[in-house]
Amino acid sequence: MDMRDGREAAVVGIPRALAAYKYAPFLVAFLEECGFKAVVSPPTTSSIVKEGSASCVEDICVAVKVLFGQALRLRDGVDLLLVPRPVKVEKRPHDTFTCPKLMAAPDMLRHGLRDLPPVAEFLVSGGREPLLRGCMGLAKKLKIPPWRAYRAYRKAYAAGERYFRLLRSGVHPTKALESAISGGNPEDGLLAAGNGDPTVAVIGHPYLLGDGHVSHHLLERLRGLGARVLTSCMYEGLGGGCIPVPIPPLSWSYERELAESAALLSRRGDVDGILYVTSFGCGPDSLVLEMLRREGIVRPGVPFMELVLDEHDGPSGFHTRLEAFVDMLRRKRRSF
Amino acid sequence: MRIAFPHMGNAYIPLKALVEELGLEAVVPPRPSQHSLKEGSKHAPEFVCLPFKVTLGDCIAALEMGADTLAMVCGMWACRFGYYGRTQHLILRDLGYRFESLLIGREQIGEVLEKLKNAVGRGWQKKLARALRLFRAKARAVDELERMAGEIRPREAVKGAADRLLETSLSRLEAASTLKEIRKRAEEARTAFLEIPLSEGPVARVRVVGELYVLLEPALNLDLVRRLAWNCRVEARPVLSTYRWLLHPVWLDPKLNLESYWARRKARPYLPQVLGGEEHMTMAGALTARREGYDGLIHALPLTCMPENICRTILPELCEKLDLPLLTLVFDEHTSPAGLDARLEAFADLLMAKKGKATREGRAHIRVDREPPCQGRKRNFA
Ligand code: SF4
Ligand code: SF4
Secondary structure, three states: OOOOOOOOOOEEEEOOOOOHHHHHHHHHHHHHHOOOEEEEOOOOOHHHHHHHHHHOOOOOOHHHHHHHHHHHHHOOOOOEEEEEEEEEOOOOOOOOEOOHHHHOHHHHHHHHOOOOOOEEEEEEEOOOOHHHHHHHHHHHHHOOOHHHHHHHHHHHHHHHHHHHHHHHOOEOHHHHHHHHHHOOOOOOOEOOOOOOOOEEEEEOOHHHHOOOOOOOOHHHHHHHOOOEEEEHHHHOOOOOOOOOOOOOOOOEHHHHHHHHHHHHHHOOOOOOEEEEEEEOOOHHHHHHHHHHHHOOOOOOOOOEEEEEEOOOOOHHHHHHHHHHHHHHHHHHHHOO | OEEEOOOOOOOHHHHHHHHHHOOOEEEOOOOOOHHHHHHHHHHOOOOOOHHHHHHHHHHHHHHHOOOOEEEEEOOOOOOHHHHHHHHHHHHHHHOOOOOEEEEEOOOOHHHHHHHHHHHHOOOHHHHHHHHHHHHHHHHHHHHHHHHHHHHHHHHEOOOOHHHHHHHHHHHHHHHOOOHHHHHHHHHHHHHHHHOOOEOOOOOEEEEEEEOHHHHHOOOOOOOHHHHHHHHHOEEEEEOOOHHHHHHOOOOOOHHHHHHHHHHHHHHOOOOOOOOOOOHHHHHHHHHHHOOOOOOEEEEEEEOOOHHHHHHHHHHHHHHHHHOOOEEEEEEOOOOOHHHHHHHHHHHHHHHHHHHHHHHHHOOOOOOOOOOOOOOHHHOOOO
């Protein structure tokens, strides 16, 4: 695909939505190394969500609406859109998947939106080196010679690892993504710093937690209330091992990750309460939440609250619930 | 062992035969209704899809009727259906019910057979083989009767004739206990169906695609097919059938598996990944609708369904390209029949107008249907 029409380098746009919160730093590094200019769309704003909802079917989860809005935002400035399509992202003997909406994200954009630049996909679908396989597929599409793609992959892999390391160290996911893409220093992004009172563990998809607008700035808000915050992003890519309770066999990899981090976080001595962030109408979460509660994956006795994100609800009700929860945790702590 | 399973259309007839032929007792809960839906919604998670809520209601009813084993299929698919059984049984146990779970899936097949072996006793292999044969025969017969009724319903001279006949022949079929008897009952019904007096006038044909339960369970789709037939003279044909749902996973009819394979191939340019639902049948159904003589497409789905909502983002543009009128119907607990009727009528008017225009212009691919019904019953992909 030659799209340069006279310019120096073709511009590839990555909508900041869904699985981009996992793969964007990797992809940006890969593309830049291959001689493209990669841009990630700016953080979500209310107008982006509005545009997205207007161009998408009504009852779909807010994460997909953000994807549509972000893609529209990129429409004019780029030659190609790149959307990750994670399918089999972990090595297990059985088939694993991610949420159907992640697996069909490029298709929804291609056939659901008009006048969009061509949409390329980064397919992560098993194999010995899933990311390398994905890169080679992408390289073929973009006419990058394999040797160059391989070299770029090595560099990109390191960039991806760096991003995951940032997340694991407890940096705010938004800041981690920002610094991984643009190379800045993630100053004061550490959520778990200090010995706040109380400590709240927040569990949710990175594309919800990392999206300030959609999550009503949940993490900052918690910090503002004086809480110390741990997130499920800290277990990003750690992949199982030493989970203290049996996790039900789930074929959704990302939900499994969340369930595992819920099991681990709720058993940490310093965690006072758990917040589970989900979006309105989320398919996998509706069942996984039941399993978390009813199978004792979240340690029984740990306060657990579910927060539902919806593009129609304003932040005020959300923040009231948050404050009440933190107050409750604080009182509980004092009474011991 | 008193086994119960949730309802789906008329699937209970072959399933009951299967269980009873094994010498076990089948508990069939009452047909799903607004009541069972309400019961289920009370205990189900809020955002879960509609089929979960209804089947949960069915399970509660069955347990109240004294079932001690709940059967449900399960699997590690990309969609939620595979986890229904596990989650529902967790919820039911927390509600205080005591029962045995029979989760039937590829991973659990050994376990399931073990349980069956213990329950059935000596000679279980033979009994199982016999039961499966009966099951298949009944499923096939039910399917055929449903199909014929569907074809005659919009054309019948006396409203309700086809359904009255369908009901009596289904209950006779339910009572049949040998292969020979099933064949006889089906034959009788066939002749009776062909004797139903028909009325003149054009009938529009629409294909109904979408999520399995909403397609096949009248309680969920507010009797969509009958509404269309009686109020609008539209023959609505679901792409899926109970027969297909029952026999596809067990490979008792390889034709179905082949069909599924073709559907995936057809859908690949639009949805290359397996999403765990019926998305391939939806896409293939839309792509082939024109060629197979349908005038329009109805896409029916439950509110938060994942695969079908993905199709829903793709279908409008596709249908425009195919020049195929599309009606999307989203069902949840609160869907009102009045609103549905209005939309169906408007859609039927559109179809009729389009059809009239097309025949006047002599376009070949829309045919005005005056041929006697039940001619096309051999056609398989419809
Ligand atoms: S996991 Fe939930 S929030 Fe994420 S895309 Fe799927 S349905 Fe939407
Ligand atoms: S296909 Fe739709 S309704 Fe069926 S289980 Fe999946 S999400 Fe639910």
